[in-house]
Amino acid sequence: MEFGKTIVLKNQPKIIGHYSIVGPKEGKGNFGEFFDYVMKNDCFGENTFEKAERKMLEAAIMGVVQKAKMTIKNVDVMVAGDLLNQIISSSYAARAFEIPFLGVYGACSTMAESMAVASVLVDGGYCRNVLCCTGSHFSTAERQYRFPLELGNQRPPTSQWTVTGAGSCILSLEGKGPRVTSVTFGKVVDWGVNDVNNMGAAMAPAARNTMLSHFRNTNTSPKDYDLILTGDLGKLGSEILVDLMDEEGVSLGLNYNDCGQMYFKREQNTLCGGSGAGCCATVFNSYIMKKFEKGEYKKVLFLPTGALLSTTSSQQGDTVPGVCHAIVIEN
């Protein structure tokens, strides 16, 4: 097996601010009380859902800058991404702030990708404060990848619900906060799943690959972490990952969980759970960070996965490749 690349950060950038904003359905989910802001409706005062998604990202950027007690001028670079074609939400949000911008795309793994890039920039001393922001919107993702909202179709039992929400954080060497100690950039892995409604199964091999790479490169095992958290494998995908890791002789115990699986309550009818770039971004920048602040977590391995397909590739019969990036956060 080809292993991913792990970078151990010498200076260990700190997460000095975090912010999360979600839609009303997400606000009623399992993490409702931890989010900084819950929107009253999906439109967020805009006349299209795309503009609402952009405004959500802008709100997340403003929010995190305020929480880190700085101004937007203190931000050296923003690393951001989303799910829309040509990542318009992030680019247009960056337009509003006049700060240098790096657009990244890793589908639902974008939060970890942006944080990994940002922590390397900060660790090398090239930038002082780097802002990371990622979001997704149910209604924009549905119409880009699937069907119109009002179409009377049924969702297959393996499908997941794209989270409406955005999360952001600021990495810096100065200030206080949990530290990013190492990052692993993952490979693109494709095990031939071609069901676009079964993202969990398509992405689980990528998570396996990055997880194995990370454990090998850092000489650690699942026992060394308080929490191992994947992004949006969902109920089915995380079960598959546990099986895949078992085959490799690595047993994921009670300290393993998945953001998508935990996101919604059972009665919210989301089948295999939450998904989307906003899924792990909002959980990480609310619940996980707050647990760190309380001192309940000491060391967390965060490895969101992304399915790197487009409607064109799947209509042309291509299978669904996945990618997974890992970061380790320590208190």
Add this chain to the structure above:
Amino acid sequence: MENKQRNLAYNNYVKEKIPKTKAWPSLFYSFLVGGAICLLGQGINDLLLLAMPNISQQSAWGYTLIILIFVASLLTGLGVYDQIGKVAGGGSIVPITGFSNSIASPSIEFKSEGIVYGICVKMFSIAGPVIVFGTVASAGVGLIYWIISLF
């Protein structure tokens, strides 16, 4: 070669792991809602014939279809039809009301891209194939009918 085998094994494993849709409840709700829509259509047809005794059966059928299509579009706009579809599945897709829903829903969805590039272009994005297949099939059947009638 090794990867091919691994992928095949993995896909088989995933297939077994997938939660199955419960067939009987789905069929029951499909039958219930689909049947109700048909019953509604028959009711409208009978009422039309009762109210206007001098129209032909042919035109009563036409009016019934128009009314069903209108009601389904209205329910789509009000955000009700997709709720029915969630429960009924095929029961609300197969009747003409489902066809109406499949045209109305993208029209609403893509209104934001303007009348020409939004509504007009995207209107048939779901119903389009049905129309194409319908037209081709009827032409094919017409051709066969013509050939048979030659003898």
